[in-house]
Amino acid sequence: MTGNPQPKPPRVNPGGGLILKKFRKRLTPWLLPIVLIVYWQIAANMGWINPRILPSPLNVFRAFVRLLMNGELLENVKVSCARAGLGFLIGGSIGLTLGLVTATWRFMETLLDTTLQMVRTIPNLALLPLVIIWFGIGEKAKVFLIVCGVTFPIYLNTFHGIRSVDLNLISMARVYGLDRLALWRHVILPGALPSILVGVRFSLGVMWMTLIVAETIAASSGLGYMASNAREMMQTDVIVLTILIYAFLGKLADVVARALERRFLSWRAVNAA
Amino acid sequence: MEYDIKGPGGGAGVRTEGLSKAYGQTSVLNGLSFELKAGEFTAVVGRSGCGKTTLLRLLGCLEAPDEGSVSVDGEPRSDLNPDTRIMFQEDRLLPWKTVLENVGLGLAGDWRRVAMTALGDVGLGLRQGDWPRTLSGGQRQRVALARALAHSPKLLLLDEPMGALDALTRIGMQALVERVWASRGFTALLVTHDVAEAITLADRVILLENGRISQDLKISLPRPRQRDMDFAKLESEVLNWILSLYAGYI
Numbered sequence A: 001m002t003g004n005p006q007p008k009p010p011r012v013n014p015g016g017g018l019i020l021k022k023f024r025k026r027l028t029p030w031l032l033p034i035v036l037i038v039y040w041q042i043a044a045n046m047g048w049i050n051p052r053i054l055p056s057p058l059n060v061f062r063a064f065v066r067l068l069m070n071g072e073l074l075e076n077v078k079v080s081c082a083r084a085g086l087g088f089l090i091g092g093s094i095g096l097t098l099g100l101v102t103a104t105w106r107f108m109e110t111l112l113d114t115t116l117q118m119v120r121t122i123p124n125l126a127l128l129p130l131v132i133i134w135f136g137i138g139e140k141a142k143v144f145l146i147v148c149g150v151t152f153p154i155y156l157n158t159f160h161g162i163r164s165v166d167l168n169l170i171s172m173a174r175v176y177g178l179d180r181l182a183l184w185r186h187v188i189l190p191g192a193l194p195s196i197l198v199g200v201r202f203s204l205g206v207m208w209m210t211l212i213v214a215e216t217i218a219a220s221s222g223l224g225y226m227a228s229n230a231r232e233m234m235q236t237d238v239i240v241l242t243i244l245i246y247a248f249l250g251k252l253a254d255v256v257a258r259a260l261e262r263r264f265l266s267w268r269a270v271n272a273a
Numbered sequence B: 001m002e003y004d005i006k007g008p009g010g011g012a013g014v015r016t017e018g019l020s021k022a023y024g025q026t027s028v029l030n031g032l033s034f035e036l037k038a039g040e041f042t043a044v045v046g047r048s049g050c051g052k053t054t055l056l057r058l059l060g061c062l063e064a065p066d067e068g069s070v071s072v073d074g075e076p077r078s079d080l081n082p083d084t085r086i087m088f089q090e091d092r093l094l095p096w097k098t099v100l101e102n103v104g105l106g107l108a109g110d111w112r113r114v115a116m117t118a119l120g121d122v123g124l125g126l127r128q129g130d131w132p133r134t135l136s137g138g139q140r141q142r143v144a145l146a147r148a149l150a151h152s153p154k155l156l157l158l159d160e161p162m163g164a165l166d167a168l169t170r171i172g173m174q175a176l177v178e179r180v181w182a183s184r185g186f187t188a189l190l191v192t193h194d195v196a197e198a199i200t201l202a203d204r205v206i207l208l209e210n211g212r213i214s215q216d217l218k219i220s221l222p223r224p225r226q227r228d229m230d231f232a233k234l235e236s237e238v239l240n241w242i243l244s245l246y247a248g249y250i
Helices: A016-045 A057-069 A072-104 A106-120 A124-135 A139-163 A167-175 A180-217 A223-232 A236-264 B052-059 B099-103 B111-121 B137-149 B167-184 B195-201 B229-247
Strands: B014-023 B026-036 B041-045 B067-072 B075-077 B084-087 B155-159 B187-191 B204-209 B212-218
Touching: A016 A057, A057 A072, A057 A236, A072 A106, A072 A139, A072 A180, A072 A223, A072 A236, A106 A139, A124 A139, A124 A180, A139 A180, A167 A180, A167 B084, A180 A223, A180 A236, A223 A236, B014 B052, B026 B052, B026 B067, B026 B212, B041 B052, B041 B195, B052 B155, B052 B187, B084 B137, B099 B111, B099 B137, B111 B137, B137 B167, B167 B195, B187 B195, B195 B229, B204 B229, B212 B229
Parallel strands: B041 B187, B041 B204, B084 B155, B155 B187
Antiparallel strands: B014 B026, B014 B067, B067 B075, B204 B212
16 A cells, blocks of 8 residues: 555645636746847947947837837827728629628529639739829728738638528528528538638738738828838837837737627637637 | 518418429429428438429428428418428527527517517527627527517427437427427427337328438327327338338449
8 A cells, every 4th residue: 555656635725826827827928029129229229230230129119108208109090900800891892792792692603603712813012003193192092902912811801701501491491481681690600700801811911011011112101101201211119119019010900900800709509719 | 571470370271283393303292282281290201312302392381382282271382481480400599689589580570579578488588688609509499489489370390300409409409399289289290210209299290212202101099298108109100111212222
């Protein structure tokens, strides 16, 4: 009997251990960024990095406060977000409509799909020179480019989502007396929604990228303009700040998309937790 | 259109006249004529490919026959009708609707109350708010049964709905089907390859062979049926029919 290991007494740690564990779990993902930033600041302070190449985190923060106080930052963020939102709304509507139409009517698929598949392979930014000639560097140019970029991911995923709805469910719904409208509302659209939301997340990425490039090259306002303007005055702190704000806005859009998925796709196992 | 809620309306009498169906060159049903009495429970057995499921699809008007006709309660029938409901091999629940919403599918008016009653009848009233994916296979088929019952059908067509369940769950499900059939009095047609299941549930077992009825056996064992000597005798009789059909193919 002596060889038997004694059962370990259960760890007495009422509540405290659990909270610590949770805290650690939350903190761990941020550990690496924090270490990097601290190292970056030290390197800047020690003069290892030329501030004209890369400003210190503290200087970036100072630029942030400065631009926030004189209102420049908020104004530019507002302009950029308005462009992004408008382009996304228009492009998303077009993509959704096209997807619904082609997935529903075989004739429309035959008529449109080949053309759409061809056009979709053109990178939307390739249109930039042409767009500048057409619209100048005003609002229309940016919105147009975003529309071009956003339409196709949403179109493809809507089309695919509707087509991949289980035909057995559709025939069941017919037996149970659902008319066309009810069939769409209760079966086809909810069935296609996971795929449509994948399209939304993808096109949000395209949206920011298009906006950044378009604003950097051709704009007189907005975040991209702020960055390219700073470049001419060698304000690296403002450039880095702009990049960080883009990252923040991109993350924000992703969080919104995830929230939509949690809200509408809670019936799926992956999102239940 | 969505259907109004009706009370239990008993069963419908069904008559088919010279029902034929072919897919391409393959003839599946050949001039099938028979009658189902109102409230009767009939099982159709036969080897796979004998046309069982096609027959069920024609009765449910999911497909139109090439020749012949189906009439229900004396009325010719060629389109989907709210008094006929089908239980499929798969549960076909909508994963994005809760159990209760699935049961209430296609109901109008006070659908919650009706769906809740049907769900209670299959013993799953407590799961009303759950997602279908959290249910076991047997529970999902019970929800599918409740969905059919919620419409108070006069004719219930069962397309091997217990085929995918494990043996114990299947026995429970059979008892449940028998109970709701007895209390609601609808006409039932069960397509199955399980001879014991057919004899457990049916008043009458039909053997389908090459698109025709080759045997028609009345089962008059008392319900609920025990698997005793009489049961075993009937079972081996029906099995022998089917096996003698196979003899030609082996």
